[in-house]
Amino acid sequence: MIRIIMHGCNGKMGQVISKLVAQDTRFEIVAGIDVNLHHSNPYPVFANIHDCDIEADVIIDFSTATAIPPLLEYIQNKKVPLVLCTTGLPPELIQQIQKISIDIPIFFSANMSLGVNLLINLAKRATEILADAHFDIEIIEKHHNQKIDAPSGTALALADAVNDCLDHQYNYQYNRHDSLKKREKKEIGIHAIRGGTIVGEHSIIFAGQDEIIELKHTALSKEIFAVGALKASAFLISKPAGLYQMEHLMNE
Numbered sequence: 001m002i003r004i005i006m007h008g009c010n011g012k013m014g015q016v017i018s019k020l021v022a023q024d025t026r027f028e029i030v031a032g033i034d035v036n037l038h039h040s041n042p043y044p045v046f047a048n049i050h051d052c053d054i055e056a057d058v059i060i061d062f063s064t065a066t067a068i069p070p071l072l073e074y075i076q077n078k079k080v081p082l083v084l085c086t087t088g089l090p091p092e093l094i095q096q097i098q099k100i101s102i103d104i105p106i107f108f109s110a111n112m113s114l115g116v117n118l119l120i121n122l123a124k125r126a127t128e129i130l131a132d133a134h135f136d137i138e139i140i141e142k143h144h145n146q147k148i149d150a151p152s153g154t155a156l157a158l159a160d161a162v163n164d165c166l167d168h169q170y171n172y173q174y175n176r177h178d179s180l181k182k183r184e185k186k187e188i189g190i191h192a193i194r195g196g197t198i199v200g201e202h203s204i205i206f207a208g209q210d211e212i213i214e215l216k217h218t219a220l221s222k223e224i225f226a227v228g229a230l231k232a233s234a235f236l237i238s239k240p241a242g243l244y245q246m247e248h249l250m251n252e
Contacts, residue, residue, distance in 0.1 A: 002233060003030045005056040005080070007071055008063030009045060010034040013085070016226045017060060018042075027230060030054050033063075033071075049074045056080060058233045062225075064148075065089050072100055081105040081239075083232045085112055085225070088149030101243035107236045109246040110157035112228030116202065117246040119217045120161045123204045126213065127165040135208040137162060137170075138189040142201040150192035154202055159188050162204070 004021065008014045009032025018041065021027045031054040032045040039045070046052045049070050060083045061071060068086060072093075075082050084097065087110055097108060111117065127137070141155040151174070163170050166186075173179075173187045183189075200219035205212065219225070228246070235249045 001025070002027050002058060002237060003056045004028065004233060005030065005052065005054070005059045006032045006043075007049065007059055007061040008034060008067065008086075009041060009043075010036040010039040011062055013062035013222060013225060013229075015039070016222050017062070017229060020223070020226050020230065024230070026234070030056050035067075057237050058083060060229050060233055061085055062229070065093065068093055069096075072096060075104055075106075076100060079104060081107075081233075081236045083107045083229055083236060085109070085229055087153030098243060101241060103241050105236050105239045105241055105244065107232045107244045107249075109228075109232070110153035111200075112225040112232065112246065113217070113219060114228060114231075114246070114250065115224065116154055116217050116219075117250060119202065119204075119215055120158055121247075122215050123158055124161050124165050126204075126206055126215065127162045130206050130208065130213070131166060133208055134185065135206040135213075136183065136185075136189075138191070138205045138207065140191045140193065140203045140205070142193040142195070142198045144198050145194050145196060147194060150194065151190045152192065152200070152202070154200070155190055155192070158202065158204055159190055162188060 004027055006014050006029050018029060021029050029043050031043055031052050032041055033049045034045055035047050037045060037047060058081045062085045065088055084106060139155050139158050141152045159172055170186045170188050173189045199222060203214055203216040205214050232249060
């Protein structure tokens, strides 16, 4: 049985993972970390991660960017593998994660859905085929009205994957409101929509001369991200130190 510390256990994703684990004998949540202690959990919950003295095989994180620095300190002290699912992290934190992964296994993905990561692979293949035909590339992401960061980490991951195929020659255009000029050829437009209870929707549009190709993924529930996180935790505990992504899991 894989013993999990759930970091951000009383958030929406933490609660979804808790419900899935309760129905799966392969996993057990042995402790939770959350500043919100007003939930009833079948495991002990600590407001401060450094107060947690319970042994675990892996930590799954769905929290906020501000909660990541103490989490990284903890895994360095305890040498516990980490599945890091929080998005919208600043560059300095990402650099720290890369450095720590030299000594500790860390699974870090912009999106834990297998379908989204397939979308990224398809977008790369489409770019390889369409780039020389001068197709314009636009990315649209939609999320619920409670999401803080914009654009989403997944939208940026899509843009980065496409730009890898373009030798990083393209610029990202987030706002055309104050830019009174025609679209540049070497740019990728990235647009964020926030409203209602949209779980998550990502589209990448390739617009050419007289034809349009659109690749799209729609998440219908948060459970798909929880399933991906649990798959990642099972994958990670047998791995040596390093920085792993969903592509590694998909190719396993």
